[in-house]
Amino acid sequence: MNDDTFDARVHSPGAHSPGPPRQAPGGGDGPAAELGARLERTLEHTNELLRRMLAEVAKTPSTHAIFVDAGYVHAAAGLLCVGTEDRRAFDLDAEGLIDAFIDKARTIFADSRLLRVYWYDGARRRIHTPEQQAIAELPDVKVRLGNLNASNQQKGVDSLIRSDLESLARHRAISDAALVGGDEDLVSAVEAAQGYGARVHLWGIEAAEGRNQAEALLWEVDSSRTFELDFCRPYVTRRPVTTYENEGEPPPSRDEVRFVGQRIAATWYGERGPAFLAELLPGHPYLPGPVDQDLLIEAERLIGRSLRGHAVLRRSLRDGFWDHLRSRL
Numbered sequence: 001m002n003d004d005t006f007d008a009r010v011h012s013p014g015a016h017s018p019g020p021p022r023q024a025p026g027g028g029d030g031p032a033a034e035l036g037a038r039l040e041r042t043l044e045h046t047n048e049l050l051r052r053m054l055a056e057v058a059k060t061p062s063t064h065a066i067f068v069d070a071g072y073v074h075a076a077a078g079l080l081c082v083g084t085e086d087r088r089a090f091d092l093d094a095e096g097l098i099d100a101f102i103d104k105a106r107t108i109f110a111d112s113r114l115l116r117v118y119w120y121d122g123a124r125r126r127i128h129t130p131e132q133q134a135i136a137e138l139p140d141v142k143v144r145l146g147n148l149n150a151s152n153q154q155k156g157v158d159s160l161i162r163s164d165l166e167s168l169a170r171h172r173a174i175s176d177a178a179l180v181g182g183d184e185d186l187v188s189a190v191e192a193a194q195g196y197g198a199r200v201h202l203w204g205i206e207a208a209e210g211r212n213q214a215e216a217l218l219w220e221v222d223s224s225r226t227f228e229l230d231f232c233r234p235y236v237t238r239r240p241v242t243t244y245e246n247e248g249e250p251p252p253s254r255d256e257v258r259f260v261g262q263r264i265a266a267t268w269y270g271e272r273g274p275a276f277l278a279e280l281l282p283g284h285p286y287l288p289g290p291v292d293q294d295l296l297i298e299a300e301r302l303i304g305r306s307l308r309g310h311a312v313l314r315r316s317l318r319d320g321f322w323d324h325l326r327s328r329l
Contacts, residue, residue, distance in 0.1 A: 061111065061112060061113050062109065062111060062112035062113070062175040062176065063112060063113055063114075063115050063173060063174050063175055063176075064105060064109045064112045064113075064114060064115065064174055064175065064176040064177065064178065065114070065115040065116055065117070065118065065168060065173075065174045065176075065177055065178070066101050066102070066105055066114075066116075066117045066118065066177075066178045066180065067118045067120070067161055067164065067165065067177060067178065067179045067180065067181070068098070068101070068117065068118065068119050068120065068180040068181075069120050069157060069161065069180060069181035069182075069183065069186075070094075070119055070120055070121035071120075071121065071122065071154045071157065072180065072181045072182050072183065072205075072212075073092070073097070073180060073205065074087050074092060075212075076182070076204070076205035076206075076207070076212050077092065077097075077205050077232045077235070077236050078090050078092075078236060079208045079212075080205060080206055080207070080208050080229055080232055080236075081229065081232055081233055081236035082236060082237075082238040083208070086293070088239070088293070088297065089238065089239060090236055090237060090238045090239055091236070091237045091239060092235060092236055093234070093235040093236075093237070094119070094131070094134075094135050094235075095134075095135070095138055096234065096235045097232075097235040098117055098119070098135075098138065098141060100231070100235070101117065101178070101180065101203075102114060102117065102140070105178055108178075108201075108225075109176055112175065112176060114140060115168070115173060115174055116140045116141065116142050117140060117141045117142070118141075118142050118144055118161075118164055119135055119136075119141055119142070119143045119144070120144050120145075120146065120157045120160055120161055121143065121144075121145055121146070121154070121157070122145065122146045122147060122154035122155065122156075122157060123145045123146075123147070124147070124271065124272055125147070125272070125273075126145040126146070126147055127145075128143065128145065132145070144157075144160045144164070146159075146160060158183060158185040158186055158189070161179075161181070161186060161189050162186070162188055162189035162192060165177055165179075165189045165190075165192060165193040165198075165200070166189065166192035166193055166196070168193075168198070169192070169193040169194075169195075169196035169197065169198035170196045172196075172197075174198055175197075175198060175199065176198065176199045176200075176201060177193055177198055177199070177200045177201065178201050178203050179200055179201065179202050179203065179221070180203045180204070180205075181202075181204075181213075181217075182204055182212050182213035182214060182217065183214060183217070184214035184216050184217055186214075186217055187214070187216050187217055187220050190202075190217065190220045190221055191220060194220075194222075199222040199223075200220075200221050200222055201221060201222055201223045201224070201225065202217060202218060202221040202223070202224040202225070203224075203225050203226075203227065204224065204225070204226050204227070205226070205227050205232060206226055206227065206228045206229060206232070249305075251305070251307075251310055251313060252303055252305075252313070254312065254313060254316040255316075256303075257299065257303070257307070257313045257316045257317050257320065258316045258317070258319055258320035258323070259320060260299050260302050260303060260317065260320065261295070261299065261316070261317040261318060261319065261320025261321035261322075261323070261324075262320040262321065262323055262324040263302070263320075264295060264298050264299060264302070264321060265320070265321045265322075265323075265324035265325050266324050269324070269325065269328060274328075277325050277328055277329075280325065281325075284322060284326075285318070285322060287318060287321070292318070295317065295318070295321055296308075296314065296317070299317050
C-alpha cells in the first residue's frame with residue numbers, strides 16, 4: 001500500500017472514520033440523554049421553588065422583639081432619677097416605660113413589626129407580685145421570672161434571656177433584638193442569637209456616674225443606644241417618706257421589738273421555706289443589706305413608728321429575728 005492510498009483511507013468520510021456519534025431513535029442519546037433531560041427538569045423545578053421562596057421572603061416583613069432586664073432598669077433609672085437603686089424608695093411606671101420602648105423601636109425598626117416585649121424580673125419562688133401581674137396583663141408583653149435569693153438578688157434571669165433570644169433567632173422568629181440590660185453574663189445570649197443571623201442592639205440607661213453596662217457586652221452587640229435623664233424622668237417617682245403620729249411618744253422596749261423580730265421571721269420562714277434560712281445562716285449574726293432593710297421597714301410598719309436612729313432597738317430586732325430562725329434548725 002502506498003502513502004497516497006493510506007492517506008485516502010484515513011481522511012475518507014467513509015468506512016473506518018469515527019464520524020459523529022450515533023443517535024438513538026427519537027433524536028436522543030439513549031439512557032444518557034434521558035438522564036440529562038430529567039436533571040434539567042429537576043433543576044428547572046428547583047429554581048422555580050427557590051424563586052417562589054425568595055419572593056415570599058421578600059413579602060414577609062422583618063420582626064423585632066424587646067428584651068428588658070427589669071433589675072437593670074430599676075437600678076439604673078432609680079439611681080439616675082432619684083439617687084437610689086432601692087426599689088422601695090421609688091415607683092417605676094413600667095407600663096409607660098414599656099410603651100416608650102415600643103415607640104422607640106417603631107422608629108428605629110421602621111420596616112419591622114413587633115413580636116412582643118419580654119420583661120425579665122425576679123420573685124420569691126417565681127410567684128408574680130401584684131406589680132408583675134399588672135405588667136403581665138399588658139398587651140404584647142410577656143413576663144418571665146427568675147428567683148430572688150435571701151439578699152434580694154435575681155437568679156436565673158440571664159439564662160432566661162439567653163434561652164429566649166437563642167430560640168427566637170434559631171426559628172427565624174426575629175430579625176432584630178433590642179436588649180435593655182448591662183450584665184456581662186448576657187454576652188453569651190448575644191453570641192447565640194447572632195449565630196443564627198439575628199442582629200442584637202443594646203439599649204442602656206444613662207449612668208449616674210461611671211458606666212452601668214459591661215464593656216464586653218458593648219463590644220459584642222451590633223449597635224448600642226443610651227436613654228438619658230429626660231427620657232427616664234417621667235417614669236420614676238420618689239415615694240414619700242413615711243411619718244408616724246406617735247413619734248413624740250416613748251419608744252417601745254427592747255423586748256417588744258425583739259418579739260416583733262421573731263414574728264417577722266416566722267412569717268418570712270413560712271412564706272420562703274428552709275432555703276431562706278440556708279442562704280442566711282452562713283452570715284450569722286449579720287444580715288445581708290437588702291434583708292436588713294426589709295426587716296426594718298416591716299418592723300416599723302408593725303410597730304407604727306420609725307426605728308431610725310435607735311441602734312439598740314435595731315439590734316434587738318435582729319436578735320429576735322435570728323432567735324426564731326435558729327429555732328428552726
